[in-house]
Amino acid sequence: MMIFLIILLVIILVIAFTSIKIVKQSEVYIIERLGKFNKVADAGLTLIVPFIDRVRSVVSLKQQTMDIPPQGVITKDNVTITIDTVVFYQITDPAKAVYEIQSLKKGIEYLAITTIRDIIGKMDLDETFSSRDGINDKLRIVLDEATDKWGCKIDRVEIKDITPPADIRDAMEKEMNAERNKRAMILESEAKRQSDITIAEGKKQAAILEAEADKESKIRRATGEAQAIKEVAEAKAREISMVYDAIKKSNPDDKLVQLKSLEALEKVADGEANKVFIPFDATSALGSLGAVKEVMTDGKKKNSRKNRKKYTTVDTTSDAESNTTTADTNNEDMN
Numbered sequence: 001m002m003i004f005l006i007i008l009l010v011i012i013l014v015i016a017f018t019s020i021k022i023v024k025q026s027e028v029y030i031i032e033r034l035g036k037f038n039k040v041a042d043a044g045l046t047l048i049v050p051f052i053d054r055v056r057s058v059v060s061l062k063q064q065t066m067d068i069p070p071q072g073v074i075t076k077d078n079v080t081i082t083i084d085t086v087v088f089y090q091i092t093d094p095a096k097a098v099y100e101i102q103s104l105k106k107g108i109e110y111l112a113i114t115t116i117r118d119i120i121g122k123m124d125l126d127e128t129f130s131s132r133d134g135i136n137d138k139l140r141i142v143l144d145e146a147t148d149k150w151g152c153k154i155d156r157v158e159i160k161d162i163t164p165p166a167d168i169r170d171a172m173e174k175e176m177n178a179e180r181n182k183r184a185m186i187l188e189s190e191a192k193r194q195s196d197i198t199i200a201e202g203k204k205q206a207a208i209l210e211a212e213a214d215k216e217s218k219i220r221r222a223t224g225e226a227q228a229i230k231e232v233a234e235a236k237a238r239e240i241s242m243v244y245d246a247i248k249k250s251n252p253d254d255k256l257v258q259l260k261s262l263e264a265l266e267k268v269a270d271g272e273a274n275k276v277f278i279p280f281d282a283t284s285a286l287g288s289l290g291a292v293k294e295v296m297t298d299g300k301k302k303n304s305r306k307n308r309k310k311y312t313t314v315d316t317t318s319d320a321e322s323n324t325t326t327a328d329t330n331n332e333d334m335n
């Protein structure tokens with residue numbers, strides 16, 4: 001009896017163990033009954049019929065990644081390159097992912113390889129390096145459409161690396177260096193051209209400013225000279241007016257006019273000219289001047305004779321005094 005109870009307890013434990021299932025978060029169980037799909041067990045406690053139901057597969061609902069092995073691909077210009085790709089996918093229908101394809105990962109891998117070869121085969125080498133975003137987008141669209149019937153959604157496709165052959169890499173590096181040198185020379189020449197333009201513009205502005213300054217200086221100098229000439233002319237005019245007014249107020253007679261004419265003639269004679277032309281009106285004044293000179297000369301001669309007589313009548317006491325008187329008299333005559 002005791003043995004029967006033990007056997008019964010063991011059978012109950014086995015049945016309980018096989019019928020009670022605990023599903024983890026972000027996972028589902030595919031339950032089959034007698035070899036046919038029965039249900040999808042979500043996270044939590046799930047009961048199944050022992051010996052009739054069984055767990056066909058455990059499917060993860062998390063986003064998963066699949067690293068596609070590096071593949072050799074031939075470009076449109078017949079260059080073989082190696083492409084390393086990563087696919088990000090998520091199962092949306094666990095039943096389809098289990099029953100529609102034998103191996104979902106293998107299907108995605110092969111589909112990604114063929115799609116990559118098809119896309120890269122239509123592009124040149126340079127285009128593959130500059131169009132990574134376009135390649136990724138095309139891959140994602142093609143894979144998403146192809147895997148939709150498998151209950152899978154392709155979220156992203158990323159090309160990790162594109163590796164050309166060694167000789168192509170060397171050629172690309174040389175081309176890159178040549179292009180960089182070309183850009184450097186272009187930038188240098190452009191900078192020099194801009195510098196020359198700036199210098200020329202500066203010289204132009206400097207010349208313009210200098211010409212403007214010279215023009216302004218000449219205008220100011222001419223204005224100053226004109227003002228000076230005007231002021232000198234006005235001063236001379238005032239001088240002539242004042243002299244004329246003074247002469248007019250003094251009521252001059254003919255003798256004063258003749259005397260002023262002689263003074264002017266004297267100033268003219270002081271010059272360096274060898275000849276002096278005397279106006280006809282000045283001859284009468286010169287004649288009067290000669291008459292005055294003659295009168296003054298006669299007066300001096302008369303005074304000399306009177307002095308001589310005076311010294312002659314004086315008594316001399318000795319011969320020495322007589323000789324002295326005679327000498328003085330001779331001196332007076334010479335004078």
